[in-house]
Amino acid sequence: MYNIIRSLNFTNRRNMAILLTIISMITLPLLIPMFVLNVPFKDITGGAYFTNLCGELFTIWIFPIMIISCIAASADAGDKTIYYEIMAGHSRSRIFFARIISALVWGVLLCAVTFYLPLVYYGFINGWPVEGIKISDIILRCLLSLLPMFRIAAFCIMVSVVFRSAGKGIGFSYLFIEVEVLIIEITSEFIKTLDKTYLSGLYNVMDLLTLDNSRNFVINGEKVDVYETAVSGKYALMTIAISLIIGGIYLTVAYLDFTKRDRN
Amino acid sequence: MSENIVDVKNMTKQYGRQLALDDVSFGIKKGSIVGLIGPNGAGKSTIMKIMGGLVFPTSGSLKMFGESSEKGLNHSRSRTSFMIETPYAKADMSARENLEKQRRQKGIPDKGRIDEVLKIVKLEDTGKKEVKKFSLGMKQRLGIANALLGKPELMVLDEPINGLDPEGIVEIRELLRNLNKEEKVTIIISSHILSELSQLCTDYIFINHGKITDTLTAEELSQECSEYYHIDTDNNELASSILTKDCGINKLEVLEDGSMRIYEGFDDMRRISKALYEGGVIPIQLARNEVNLEDYYMKKVQADV
Numbered sequence: 001m002y003n004i005i006r007s008l009n010f011t012n013r014r015n016m017a018i019l020l021t022i023i024s025m026i027t028l029p030l031l032i033p034m035f036v037l038n039v040p041f042k043d044i045t046g047g048a049y050f051t052n053l054c055g056e057l058f059t060i061w062i063f064p065i066m067i068i069s070c071i072a073a074s075a076d077a078g079d080k081t082i083y084y085e086i087m088a089g090h091s092r093s094r095i096f097f098a099r100i101i102s103a104l105v106w107g108v109l110l111c112a113v114t115f116y117l118p119l120v121y122y123g124f125i126n127g128w129p130v131e132g133i134k135i136s137d138i139i140l141r142c143l144l145s146l147l148p149m150f151r152i153a154a155f156c157i158m159v160s161v162v163f164r165s166a167g168k169g170i171g172f173s174y175l176f177i178e179v180e181v182l183i184i185e186i187t188s189e190f191i192k193t194l195d196k197t198y199l200s201g202l203y204n205v206m207d208l209l210t211l212d213n214s215r216n217f218v219i220n221g222e223k224v225d226v227y228e229t230a231v232s233g234k235y236a237l238m239t240i241a242i243s244l245i246i247g248g249i250y251l252t253v254a255y256l257d258f259t260k261r262d263r264n
Numbered sequence: 265m266s267e268n269i270v271d272v273k274n275m276t277k278q279y280g281r282q283l284a285l286d287d288v289s290f291g292i293k294k295g296s297i298v299g300l301i302g303p304n305g306a307g308k309s310t311i312m313k314i315m316g317g318l319v320f321p322t323s324g325s326l327k328m329f330g331e332s333s334e335k336g337l338n339h340s341r342s343r344t345s346f347m348i349e350t351p352y353a354k355a356d357m358s359a360r361e362n363l364e365k366q367r368r369q370k371g372i373p374d375k376g377r378i379d380e381v382l383k384i385v386k387l388e389d390t391g392k393k394e395v396k397k398f399s400l401g402m403k404q405r406l407g408i409a410n411a412l413l414g415k416p417e418l419m420v421l422d423e424p425i426n427g428l429d430p431e432g433i434v435e436i437r438e439l440l441r442n443l444n445k446e447e448k449v450t451i452i453i454s455s456h457i458l459s460e461l462s463q464l465c466t467d468y469i470f471i472n473h474g475k476i477t478d479t480l481t482a483e484e485l486s487q488e489c490s491e492y493y494h495i496d497t498d499n500n501e502l503a504s505s506i507l508t509k510d511c512g513i514n515k516l517e518v519l520e521d522g523s524m525r526i527y528e529g530f531d532d533m534r535r536i537s538k539a540l541y542e543g544g545v546i547p548i549q550l551a552r553n554e555v556n557l558e559d560y561y562m563k564k565v566q567a568d569v
Contacts, residue, residue: 007369080352087316089342264316
């Protein structure tokens with residue numbers, strides 16, 4: 001399995017689509033606040049970045065997760081170079097798990113690191129002055145968000161494995177997630193807000209990265225926003241449980257398809 | 265008695281309603297070069313894919329290097345190299361990068377092996393040129409380089425000389441011959457260029473409609489591939505009658521175009537020519553030939569039809 005992961009890492013490092021995605025992920029957090037929101041660089045503090053941008057920005061970040069996890073899991077199926085792994089005598093289970101590890105490391109961890117990196121560098125450069133924001137709560141929210149990100153990546157991996165193509169995986173994953181969001185939006189009047197976040201990995205991440213309960217105060221003539229940052233224990237547990245169960249189901253479907261179907 | 269390196273027993277493969285392999289059984293002797301011969305869709309690639317683990321058989325058993333369990337077969341595959349259908353490669357990577365990917369995947373510690381195989385297949389000067397800019401022949405050479413990377417004991421090659429220029433064909437033939445003689449590599453090879461197979465193979469397996477129709481050694485083939493006279497005249501019907509009745513030729517075959525082949529009476533051709541002429545038949549062609557692998561194959565295929 002280690003040899004397959006080494007081989008996959010070798011390929012991923014040379015993949016132009018992955019390279020361009022990583023460059024975009026690094027430059028977007030620098031460009032969006034300044035050029036889209038028209039906020040001067042000195043005003044973009046770590047706290048401001050989190051409270052104003054993170055939740056919304058994830059609607060863009062879902063694309064890097066889709067692109068990279070599908071490429072890492074199934075690009076070799078598209079050009080059939082995956083055949084060499086099977087024909088070299090690696091068991092299908094090992095090949096599958098090697099790909100899952102590679103896809104999750106590249107598709108979730110790398111995307112999460114580039115997503116949260118601006119919090120660190122904006123925080124270091126411009127400080128973190130947003131009242132009431134506890135860094136420990138933000139770290140907990142960021143760590144929790146990895147789980148629905150895993151759920152999204154697992155879905156994309158499943159689609160790309162079943163279709164045996166990274167391109168089809170990206171396209172159909174996007175389509176399915178859009179349809180899912182559409183259905184949830186249409187039916188949102190009939191379901192509780194809390195349920196909505198569990199129905200979709202995208203909503204779950206956005207909810208974790210959005211601080212809704214803010215209050216405005218005027219202290220010494222200056223307007224101050226105060227946020228409640230804590231995540232309830234129930235919400236954290238439900239996020240963990242639902243992400244792992246649904247992500248696990250997606251990966252089980254992908255595993256069965258990968259190990260039981262002919263490669264023709 | 266030679267040890268079998270591959271044993272296929274009663275293997276059947278069904279794709280939906282289509283029967284790709286129908287109760288196929290054969291053995292491959294260690295150190296042999298076996299030609300797998302059959303028309304498109306006969307089941308050659310399916311056999312190779314089952315050996316490679318890409319396709320699961322519907323029923324039957326496969327034994328490679330004496331191993332038949334799933335784990336054992338996987339271990340056997342690590343001693344085997346496969347080139348099935350077209351050579352697969354990353355189009356946006358160079359030949360060296362493609363081989364490096366495979367070297368890592370196979371866990372081959374020696375990085376120098378890449379230079380060795382690139383030199384063997386004459387791709388050492390391709391530098392950073394991406395595979396998508398390679399000709400079909402170059403891609404084929406890369407596929408062969410990949411197959412050689414792990415120093416296999418068994419090679420399974422599907423159309424390995426497809427797309428190669430004549431010089432390349434000769435080089436690959438010599439390479440495979442040397443690997444077989446010097447490194448004792450057993451080779452299973454399919455090709456549509458039967459004249460090539462006949463120069464290389466020690467054994468032949470004929471397959472059609474998913475069934476093994478014949479298996480024979482090179483010696484047996486040479487016995488089957490007898491000499492003949494090809495006779496074409498201005499009146500082949502009359503000529504056929506003269507040859508059988510007046511000249512006593514029993515081994516006569518009438519071809520589709522009406523011309524004939526006779527497999528006896530070679531020492532008596534002067535008398536045969538005279539008999540034809542006196543019978544009012546003018547020979548247009550009277551040539552001594554030999555049945556080769558292609559003729560044998562065509563005969564087999566036509567017999568099946």
